Every structure is written in structure tokens, then in C-alpha cells.
Amino acid sequence: MNRLLFIVCAIICTNIYAQNPIKGKVLEQTTQTAIPYATIYLPELETGTVTNNNGEFSIELPKGTYKIVVSYIGFRTQSQNISVPTKDYLTIELSESAMEMEEVIVSTPFHKLQSENVMKVEQKKIKDLKASGALTLAEGITNIAGVESVSTGNSIGKPVIRGLSSNRVLVYTQGVRLENQQYGDEHGLGINDAGIESVEVIKGPASLLYGSDALGGVLYLNPERFANMDTSSGDASVNYFSNTKGYSTNVGYKSSSNGFKFLIRGSLAEHSDYDTNQYRVTNTRYREQDLKAGLGYQASNFKTEFRYNLNNSKLGLPEEIGIQSTAKTPMLPYQSVDNHIFSSKSTLFFEDSSLEVSLGYIYNNRKEFEDHHHHHEHKDHDDHDDHDYHDEHDEHDDHDEHDEHEEHEEQEENHDEQERLEAALNMKLKTFNYDIKYNLPAVGRFETIVGVQGMNQINSNYGEEILIPDATTNDFGVLATSHIHFETIDVQIGARYDFRSINIEDNFDKTFNSFNGALGFKTDIFQNITARLNLATGFRAPNLAELASDGSHEGTNRYEIGNENLTNEQNFQIDLALEYKNEHIEFFANAFYNKINDYIFLNPNGELINEDPVFLYEQQNASLYGGELGLHLHPHPIHWLHLESSFETVTGKLDNDNYLPLIPANSLTNTLRAEFNTTSIKNINAFVKLRSTFAQNNVNTYETVSDNYNLFSVGAGGTLTIFKNDLDISVSATNLFDTEYIHHLSRLKSDGILNMGRNVNVGVTYSM
Incomplete structure (x- = not known):
């Protein structure tokens, strides 16, 4: 034996x-x-x-x-x-x-290069997005055509894909779905770009792959890779931002040996109130700490990895223009948000198939601290400031320096007291999700994947105020999809069934279900011209806020009343993508039409409760349509020179001809970029960019129109060799001419508060 x-x-x-x-x-x-x-x-x-x-x-x-x-x-x-x-x-x-290197697309199941993929997926490197001078990840993704952000100052941003956002856009990080109360207008991503390698965007219904909440698209964040076999490396970086007198810094190390892999990265960012040339926007300051760690093991026929991300943010919540300061400690009111993301991914390889199991646990603790008495104490001081900061910018600078010391002392005295305050809002969201996929053995021209996905989510309230009730949500979905290779065409087809149950304590239980499918084609219709046609359905079950809200939503100054009779949003979208590419030119044209049945929206009923206008959740059919055009030219023989241009447009309307809210304005971006090497400096890159945003006059009944504006940006960077290691240096300036403008998707727009003025960013990264 x-x-x-x-x-x-x-x-x-x-x-x-x-x-x-x-x-x-x-x-x-x-x-x-x-x-x-x-x-x-x-x-x-x-x-x-x-x-x-x-x-x-x-x-x-x-x-x-x-x-x-x-x-x-x-x-x-x-x-x-x-x-x-x-x-x-x-x-x-x-x-x-002369085109950029292609990367493997991770957000779609067959892990192909984009040139081989049936679905059109946009992928961008985080380092390229940061090189444009973006303060945050949410701001960086707006450099992708068709992607925008609903912002509250600089610290809070929500992705918008072709006019849809919040629970209609699903975010994936570390291979698991991110759940962080994303229904809230003033609830941001809660993810730091340190330790993220690239971002992928699926524009349109992805319910086949991801279930509910992927009705409008998916933002897929790829974590940094582990070190190659038997290698190790480290790096440290720091960025300074002139507008907010802020900085972001991170340091990381990773190693791989004998099948084991390890990485760790920590980062810290602090910013003061952003400047608009006329005034600083009071309480847009914030502080963010982030830790990411990973451990992996790989042997024959098996690999596994475990990752953990802790993100702590203290985010000032701007209300009105008041005290002018460059202090970095948030004033009241502010949010304190903790995100803990645990994930594991394991793959078992067989002779000609594989089994992949991904598990995730997300613990999101969101607190909001308010002090109405403290707020009114500053009212007179704020009114006095209103007379000063609109005069001359030099006086505004002197005022900054004068008040900074005074406010810093006051905040130091009150900081401990604020920390002891009871949170007006204290929500804890605990989410466990799983994703199990089996890659079947290839049969002839067929690659096939079957799988199950699910989620258990518990929402609990511990604060004085309750926005949404205590509730438990359970999801279960089963899917199958195939990629079929023919001589001249590739086809992808799939189907899925989902079931969701929501138990709202001491109130009611609701269940939702939906069948969805997708069919896509990719073919070379002429030499160098590739066409992609995708047809897909998607769905979204109502969220807790839509079903059971009954109170004032302070962040939006509305009294919201939920509707327990809401049904699924169900959509059908058709996408057509054409791409021409040769050695010197690349052109793409994407068009889409998205029909959403039973679209959920807020509608004012003309009443007031507690001096707030009452908004009710209602449903009506809606449609969105538009697309993106792009050109990339690198003339012969100067391949180091690149001219890039992109245009994006989207229109959204209800069946009653009212326009949908929060629809981005049309925009045109032109970039002149140079990339080359010299004997002493590698990877030299420089750019000049003009982003033209057109007026947005197609607005909802409770929105205001937005004016057109132009933003000019420049930047340059390169790599030096110092002590046999690489030192990357970059300098960029955004809004170079200090243009005064208000973005249509800014939540401060209703108060007439300007977006950020000129900002110069200097970044240094040393790799070892």
C-alpha cells in the first residue's frame, strides 16, 4: 500500500x-x-x-x-x-x-490581439494616459474616444461610455467586478492608477460576458504583470501638479523565482483646492493612500495568483466658493472611503482545454461627515470672500497665502475633533463574486467557452442618515460563447441567462431575470479594410436607490423617491466598425444605435420636501446613437511624426422626445506627436494637443446648456540612463492658455463653478 x-x-x-x-x-x-x-x-x-x-x-x-x-x-x-x-x-x-504595438485583449474571453478580435475594444496604457497630465484615473480615461467622466471636482469621477454611466457601466479590476455604491452621483471609482498597467473599454452591451450592469459597456482595468521568470525589478516615481500644488508618488517591487511570483506597490497622493484663474474651488482638496500586493505560483498544468488592494481616500465635497486656501486637509463636509479588494484567479490546464476560476471579495466602507453649524459659521466669511476673489488674480494669490496659514492652524486644531464626529452617512457594502469558465477543446473551426458567474452582496447602514436601505442581493448567470474561424470571416456567437434576487429588509423582495445574446462578424471586405458588425442585447436590474430611496440626497440637492414596481432595463445595440490600415495611415469609423426599453430616469413632480425638489423614478423607452471617427497619419519617410485626430458624438432621447441627462457634448481632438531616439536619450516623445468641445444644447428639462471651448495641451518626455538604470522624465501642461470653461458633465455646473485652469505636471520615474 x-x-x-x-x-x-x-x-x-x-x-x-x-x-x-x-x-x-x-x-x-x-x-x-x-x-x-x-x-x-x-x-x-x-x-x-x-x-x-x-x-x-x-x-x-x-x-x-x-x-x-x-x-x-x-x-x-x-x-x-x-x-x-x-x-x-x-x-x-x-x-x-510605425503603428503602436498591439496588446492581448483581456476583457473578452478568447484573449486575442485586437486585430484578431471580433468585438471592437479600445485599449490604452496607463503610462500613456498619465503622460497627458491627468491627475486621476477617471480623468485619464477621457482621452479614449467615446469615454467621458461625470466629475465632482478633481477627486471624484464616474466613467461614461457613449452617454451611459453609473450602474449601466460595469468596472472590472484585478479580474473581478468592482462594487462600491456606484449608483451615487458623487461616488467615484475608488481606484488609484498606480499598479494598473492598462485599461480596456467595451463600448456597448456586454451582458453576455458580465451580466447585469454591463448594459452600457465595461471598463476593464488590467493590473500590472508579475515579473518575468527568474527576474526582479523595482521602481519609484513622483509627480508634481502646479495647479493644485499637489503630488502623487508610488514605489513598487516585483520578483519571480522557482515558480513563485510576488509584487507590492504603495502610493500616496495629496492635492489642494484646484485653481480656475478667478478663484480656488473650495474643498475640492483630497488625500488618497493606496496599497497593492500580489502573490502567484505557476507549475506545469496549473497557475494561481492572489491580489489585494487597499484604497483609503478622504475627499472634500465642494458646496460653494468660500475660503481661498492651498491647504490639503479636507474641510467639512467630506467623504472617507475605504475599499478592500481581495481577488484570486486560478487556471488548471488540461491536454487541450482549461478551467479558470476567479473569486473576489470587495469590502467598501463609505462615510460622509457633515457639520451644518460649522458650515453656517463660514457663511459670512464666504460672502466676504465673494467680493475679493473676482477682482484680480494677483490679489487672489495674496489671499491664498494669507488664509492658508490661518486655515492650516484651524484645521490642525479641529482635525482630531472631526475624526471623532459621528458619520452622518456610514454604509458598508460587502460583495462576494465568482466567475468560473471552462475552455472546451477546440473542435474544427470552433473555440468555445462555457461558464457560470454569480454574486452575493450585503448593504448595511450604520450612520445617522440612510440613502438606501439594508438589503441583500444575489446574482446567478450561466453563459456559452463560441469563436468560429472561417476562411474569410470570423464569427462570435453566445447566449446567457441571468437571475437576480433583492431582499430589502422590512420592506419587500424582488426578483429579476433575463435572457441575452450576442452575434458578431469580422472580415476583410477589401485590402487593408476590416469590418466588424456586432449585434447584442443587454439588461440591467433596478438598483436599491431606484427601488427604495425615500429621502434627501445631499450630494444632488434632491428628495428622491424610489419605485418598487420598476422592471428590467432591456436593450438592443448594433455596432458597425470600419478600419483602414496601411504602412502610413490608419482610419476608423464606429457607429452605433442603442435602443433601451424601460429606461429608468428621475423626473421632478413639482413638489418640495424639506426645501428640496421631489424627484420620482420613472420608466420610458429611450434610444442613443452616435459614434466615433479617427485618423492616424505617420507620413513617409518621417515615421517618427504622428498626426492623430478623433471625433466623438452621442445623442440620447426618451420616446417623448425629451433628451436624456448627462449626455456628453460632441468633441474633436487633434494631436501632433513625435517619437524618436538619440544616442543619449531613449523613447523621446513630445505632443501638442487641441481638444475642441462643442456646445451642448440638447439637454434634459432640469439641465442647462453648455458653451463650447478649446483646451490646448503640450508635453514632452524621454528616458535617460543613470547608473545603468532607466530614468523616465516627463513634463506636460494642460489647459495651457488657462481657459475658463465648465464641462457639461461637471456636477458643479449648476452652481456656475469653473473647471480647472492651467496645470503643469512634472513626473520622474526611476527603474531598478
């Missing part, structure tokens, strides 16, 4: 630890010269390596079939499938291209 047990254990251990060496070389296609430092990446295994000075690479892989992706700056990314074990020596040839 003992001998049999020993033999069984030996077989299992041999299977677990057996690795198969794969060797190859990367060459330039035309000249057949070696390409050193090319990146070799296997998305299923989430591991890789780089080629040596001779363009050679060697990597050990478990038995199976995997996609291998090879990329290098200035060359077209290549992907191909390899079967392991193999004795073949891989020779991979890359052709020159």
Missing part, C-alpha cells in the same frame, strides 16, 4: 513540475537580422521573457497548446499557437510598422 501511494505521488509530482524547454529566435522580416530585447509573452500563462542580444529566447512551458505573442517597438505584433512539447526551433519574423 505504501509503495502504491509513493508511485501515485511520484506521478503527480512529475506531472506538476515537468517543464518543457522552448527555444527560438526573433528576426526582422526583410533583412533577417536579429531583434534583441523583443518581448515574448504567453497570455494564458501570464508569463514571458525577452530575447538576448542575438535575438534568441528560451522559456520552459507546461504541456499544452498556447498562444505566443511577440512584440517590439517599431514592428507589427505577431501571435501564433504553439503545441508543447515540441522539438521545433521557433523562428518568428516581425515586419516594420
Whole structure:
């Protein structure tokens, strides 16, 4: 018996630890010269390596079939499938291209390059978004065509995809869905961009892949990768922002050895009230601390990883223009938000299939501190300031310096007292979710995935005020999707069923269910012209605020009354994407039409409660339509020069011809960009950008119109070698001409409060 047990254990251990060496070389296609430092990446295994000075690479892989992706700056990314074990020596040839390197799309299930993907997915590197001078992740994603943000100052931003936001846009981070009371107008992402590698945007219904709340699209945040096999690295960075006299800094380290992988990153950001050239916007200051850590293990036929993210934010809530200061401690009222995100992802590889299990637990604690007596004490002082800060900017600067010291002393005295205040609002949201997918063995032209997803969520109130009641929500969904390869066309098809139950304590129980499907086609209709046509349905179950609100929502100055009779929002969207690409030019045109049945919206009934106007949740059919146009030109022979232009438009209307609220204004962005290298400085990049936002006159009955404006930005950066390590330096200036404007999606717009003026950002990152 003992001998049999020993033999069984030996077989299992041999299977677990057996690795198969794969060797190859990367060459330039035309000249057949070696390409050193090319990146070799296997998305299923989430591991890789780089080629040596001779363009050679060697990597050990478990038995199976995997996609291998090879990329290098200035060359077209290549992907191909390899079967392991193999004795073949891989020779991979890359052709020159002035276009950016392609990355594997993670938010769609088949993990393909975008050029191979049936769905149109936008992907951007976080470092590229930050290079534009964005203070936050929410601001950075607005550089993606078709994506905007509902903002409350600089610290709070909610993603808007083609006119839809809040619970109609699902956010994924660390491979799990983020739940943080996103129904609230003044509730931001609660995610710091440190430790996030890239962002992907699915525009349109993604209920097939993600269930309820993906009716309008998905924002998918990819965490930074672990270190390549048997390597380690570290980096530290600091950014300074002139407008808010603020900074953000982070430091990280990661290592991989003997199958184990580890990473950790911490960051801190502080900003004072932002400046508009006329005045500083009182209490838009904030402080954010963030910690991300990950631990992974990989052996033959199995890999697993565990990640944790803690984000603590103290966010000032602006109400009116008052005291002028550059202090960084938030005044009352302010939010204190803690986000704990635990996630694990494990994959078991079989001979020609795999099983992936992702688990997540999110603990969100949102507190709001108010002091109405404190607020009224400053009223007279605020009125006095109103006379001063509208005069001359020099006087405003003197006023800043004068009041900063006084307010700093006052805040130091009252800080401990504020911390002891009972939170007016104290909500705890605990969410457990799971996602299990099985990649079936390929059958002929078919790649197929089946899976189940689910969620258990508990909302609890502990504060003096209650916006939404205590409740428990349970989701369950089952799905199947296939990617079918034909000679001239690729087809993706899928179907899904979802069930949601909501138990509102001491009130009522509700259940919702929905069938949804998607069908997509990708084909080359002419030489260099690719067409994608996607048809999909999506749904969204009503959230707790819509079902059971009954009180004043301080952040919006409304008395909101829920409606327990609300039904699912159900939509159908058609997307058509055309793309032309050759060696020197790329052009794309995306058009969509989105029909939403039983769209849920707020409507005033003309009454007042506690001096707040009463708004009721109602339903009516709605439609949204629009699209994006883009051009990328890199003229021959100056491939280092890039001219990029994009236009985006969306219109949203109810069936009664009223316009939907919070629909972004049309905008046109033109960017002139240069990228090149010198003997002493690598990766030199510089840009000049003009973003033109048009007037928004198509507004809801309780919105006001918005004027047009132009924002001009410039920036430059490069990489130096210091002590044999890279030092990245970047400088950018946004709103260079200090234009006074109000964004249509700013929640401060109703008070006539301007958006941020000129800001100069200086960033330094040292890699080790």
C-alpha cells in the first residue's frame, strides 16, 4: 500500500513540475537580422521573457497548446499557437510598422490581439494616459474616444461610455467586478492608477460576458504583470501638479523565482483646492493612500495568483466658493472611503482545454461627515470672500497665502475633533463574486467557452442618515460563447441567462431575470479594410436607490423617491466598425444605435420636501446613437511624426422626445506627436494637443446648456540612463492658455463653478 501511494505521488509530482524547454529566435522580416530585447509573452500563462542580444529566447512551458505573442517597438505584433512539447526551433519574423504595438485583449474571453478580435475594444496604457497630465484615473480615461467622466471636482469621477454611466457601466479590476455604491452621483471609482498597467473599454452591451450592469459597456482595468521568470525589478516615481500644488508618488517591487511570483506597490497622493484663474474651488482638496500586493505560483498544468488592494481616500465635497486656501486637509463636509479588494484567479490546464476560476471579495466602507453649524459659521466669511476673489488674480494669490496659514492652524486644531464626529452617512457594502469558465477543446473551426458567474452582496447602514436601505442581493448567470474561424470571416456567437434576487429588509423582495445574446462578424471586405458588425442585447436590474430611496440626497440637492414596481432595463445595440490600415495611415469609423426599453430616469413632480425638489423614478423607452471617427497619419519617410485626430458624438432621447441627462457634448481632438531616439536619450516623445468641445444644447428639462471651448495641451518626455538604470522624465501642461470653461458633465455646473485652469505636471520615474 505504501509503495502504491509513493508511485501515485511520484506521478503527480512529475506531472506538476515537468517543464518543457522552448527555444527560438526573433528576426526582422526583410533583412533577417536579429531583434534583441523583443518581448515574448504567453497570455494564458501570464508569463514571458525577452530575447538576448542575438535575438534568441528560451522559456520552459507546461504541456499544452498556447498562444505566443511577440512584440517590439517599431514592428507589427505577431501571435501564433504553439503545441508543447515540441522539438521545433521557433523562428518568428516581425515586419516594420510605425503603428503602436498591439496588446492581448483581456476583457473578452478568447484573449486575442485586437486585430484578431471580433468585438471592437479600445485599449490604452496607463503610462500613456498619465503622460497627458491627468491627475486621476477617471480623468485619464477621457482621452479614449467615446469615454467621458461625470466629475465632482478633481477627486471624484464616474466613467461614461457613449452617454451611459453609473450602474449601466460595469468596472472590472484585478479580474473581478468592482462594487462600491456606484449608483451615487458623487461616488467615484475608488481606484488609484498606480499598479494598473492598462485599461480596456467595451463600448456597448456586454451582458453576455458580465451580466447585469454591463448594459452600457465595461471598463476593464488590467493590473500590472508579475515579473518575468527568474527576474526582479523595482521602481519609484513622483509627480508634481502646479495647479493644485499637489503630488502623487508610488514605489513598487516585483520578483519571480522557482515558480513563485510576488509584487507590492504603495502610493500616496495629496492635492489642494484646484485653481480656475478667478478663484480656488473650495474643498475640492483630497488625500488618497493606496496599497497593492500580489502573490502567484505557476507549475506545469496549473497557475494561481492572489491580489489585494487597499484604497483609503478622504475627499472634500465642494458646496460653494468660500475660503481661498492651498491647504490639503479636507474641510467639512467630506467623504472617507475605504475599499478592500481581495481577488484570486486560478487556471488548471488540461491536454487541450482549461478551467479558470476567479473569486473576489470587495469590502467598501463609505462615510460622509457633515457639520451644518460649522458650515453656517463660514457663511459670512464666504460672502466676504465673494467680493475679493473676482477682482484680480494677483490679489487672489495674496489671499491664498494669507488664509492658508490661518486655515492650516484651524484645521490642525479641529482635525482630531472631526475624526471623532459621528458619520452622518456610514454604509458598508460587502460583495462576494465568482466567475468560473471552462475552455472546451477546440473542435474544427470552433473555440468555445462555457461558464457560470454569480454574486452575493450585503448593504448595511450604520450612520445617522440612510440613502438606501439594508438589503441583500444575489446574482446567478450561466453563459456559452463560441469563436468560429472561417476562411474569410470570423464569427462570435453566445447566449446567457441571468437571475437576480433583492431582499430589502422590512420592506419587500424582488426578483429579476433575463435572457441575452450576442452575434458578431469580422472580415476583410477589401485590402487593408476590416469590418466588424456586432449585434447584442443587454439588461440591467433596478438598483436599491431606484427601488427604495425615500429621502434627501445631499450630494444632488434632491428628495428622491424610489419605485418598487420598476422592471428590467432591456436593450438592443448594433455596432458597425470600419478600419483602414496601411504602412502610413490608419482610419476608423464606429457607429452605433442603442435602443433601451424601460429606461429608468428621475423626473421632478413639482413638489418640495424639506426645501428640496421631489424627484420620482420613472420608466420610458429611450434610444442613443452616435459614434466615433479617427485618423492616424505617420507620413513617409518621417515615421517618427504622428498626426492623430478623433471625433466623438452621442445623442440620447426618451420616446417623448425629451433628451436624456448627462449626455456628453460632441468633441474633436487633434494631436501632433513625435517619437524618436538619440544616442543619449531613449523613447523621446513630445505632443501638442487641441481638444475642441462643442456646445451642448440638447439637454434634459432640469439641465442647462453648455458653451463650447478649446483646451490646448503640450508635453514632452524621454528616458535617460543613470547608473545603468532607466530614468523616465516627463513634463506636460494642460489647459495651457488657462481657459475658463465648465464641462457639461461637471456636477458643479449648476452652481456656475469653473473647471480647472492651467496645470503643469512634472513626473520622474526611476527603474531598478
